[in-house]
Amino acid sequence: MEITLNKKKGTEGSINIKLGEADYQMQVEKKLGDYAKKASIKGFRPGKVPAGVVKKMFGKSILVEEINHILSHKLNDYIKEQNLKILGEPLPNLEKSRLIDWDNQKDFEFEYEIGIVEDFKYELSDKVKVKSYPIELDKKIVDDTLEDLRKRFGKVEYPETSAIGDNVYGDLREKDGEFKREYGFIATDKVVKKEQKTFVGLKKEDEVEFDITKIFDDLSLTANLLGVSEDEAKKMKGTFVLKINTISRTEPAEVNQELFDRVFGKDTVKDEEEFINKIKETVGENYKRETQHFLEHHIEDYYIKNTSINLPEAFLKKWLQATSEGKVTEEMIEKEFDQYKRSIVWDLVRNKIAEDHKIVVDGNEVKGRAKEMIISQFGGPAIAEQLGDRLDAIADNYLQNENGKNFMNLYSQLRNDKIMKLIRETIKVDEKKVSVDEFKKVVEEHTH
Known part of the structure; x- marks a missing residue:
């Protein structure tokens, strides 16, 4: 077996794999033997089908299956061993593959196109300056929230x-x-x-x-x-x-202990003053999340505009179309490609920051996030008290659903949160306090 990397230019190239008969013959013969033992063919007793018959009937399909299996593993191993940072997946050269004579060839050669990401640098220090717009909490907001709560529970x-x-x-x-x-x-x-x-x-x-x-x-x-x-x-x-x-x-509901318990859980607050303070705290946290989310947009903008990364654009366009199963045209790709590039650049920067600073997420953190989400969706602290020990089982069930997609989604959220926290704590954030209406105006005017 021979594997070589041919770089056409900095970001695009191909991996060539040459297979000789010795690279696959043993596995093919073993598979043929297994088929002979299990095959049920008219005219022959089970397990007594001659090897020549099995080879004639199944030989080509077994050969193709085994070579594809070898190619898949060797290609992935080579990419890891050479520490190649690629985008998308290797694309097989279909023109060359169509010329293979599976009936007569003993030696095979395969070619895979790849898109390579060259090494790049990013700035993560107080030299990076972005703006943030914390929302000031005024009396009207608190009063309006109180009235909304009274109506909701009225x-x-x-x-x-x-x-x-x-x-x-x-x-x-x-x-x-x-x-x-x-x-x-x-x-x-x-x-x-x-x-x-x-x-x-x-x-x-x-x-x-x-x-x-x-x-x-x-x-x-x-x-x-x-x-x-x-x-x-x-x-x-x-x-x-x-x-x-x-x-x-x-x-509207009366402002009394019944309302306090229904909103925040039994005995969490015990009088109107504590209730108002809890409302301020909750609304403040909500606005803090909005401010933080908008700040992350500014951070994303900064790194996309100020990080130089050469992308294998020709390969990516080809890969997008090849993997779309005919659903994406060249015109569609051209129209959306700038936004796609933006997403790739930001993912590359975040992944490199996580790698350089050894940012990891463990399973307990994911389960904790799932429990927080469930509590938030089903009524806040009050529901946690009602569910008790069952909350753990509900969280486990949620994470296992959708074939593990829920777990991976929360994992990605937590990982992103850790990356953004590191960035926010390292760069310089210039804050300008604004009202709710001013914040909405700034967000509306902001464009990517």
Whole structure:
């Protein structure tokens, strides 16, 4: 056997593998023997099929199978031994493979195209400067959160006639267009003040007309009503009609121990002052996550723009099309390739940082993250108390589902968190405190 690397240029090349009869013959003969023992062929007793018959019937397929097995292992071993950093997977030269005469050849030669990543350097020090926008927590945010919690845990009634503060549900349609949606929902207290009277005094089966561009100040509310993205919601104009089928009204919950326990778990807080402080802490953590997520975008931008990495672009385009099973065209690849390159560069930088700084994640950390996620999704601290020891079993079951994909997803999240923590603690982060509205504006203006 002979394996050679041929570099066409810095980032692209090929691996050639030559096989002689001695490299595969023993394994092929063994497989033929195994087939002879197990084969059930008409005219022969089980286990008594002559070797020549087995070879004639199965010889070629066994030869192809065994050579592919050898190639797969030797190719991977060679890449590891030579410490080749490749992107994608090696692509076999199909033109050469088609010329093989499996019936008569004894010696074989195979070629695999590869895309190589050359070594690169990145900057990880206080010379790197990025901006962060921490959100300041004001009284209005806390008050609004308290009111939302009171409504969420309040008593729901279904009045015959709507008033401000009620939620109205129904079939939504465009008056002079084709848009229809079976389920539409409007929280009347979210409607702009001068338009709220439109939604007062409505009864079941009533139809109410409104200008879709005028009822909300927040585009996300328009998008939710229509069931479309915010970009699509921007394009919607004209009069819409909602035919009412349900009206709901929530009597806000009393601010007492029952509410404290339902929100944060039994006896976690014991009076209104502790409750408000816990709300501040929780909302503050939520805003901190938003700030941190946006900071990570700035960090990603910095490293993509300031890290020089030569990519095997021609190979990657070919590999993307070859592995798409006909679903991706050259035109599609050209259109999306810049975004794809961005993703590759960022992955390469993160992986190198993790490798250089020996960042690892163990199984206990993954299970801990799974438990945190389950608690968050099913009601917060209160659910943890109810589940007790069963939480461990639920977490184990979750991690084993989807053939281990859930485990790998959380593993990747934890690994990324550790990498980003190292970066944040090493570089210089310039902070500018902003309000919620200012933060939304900065995010909206930010582009990759």
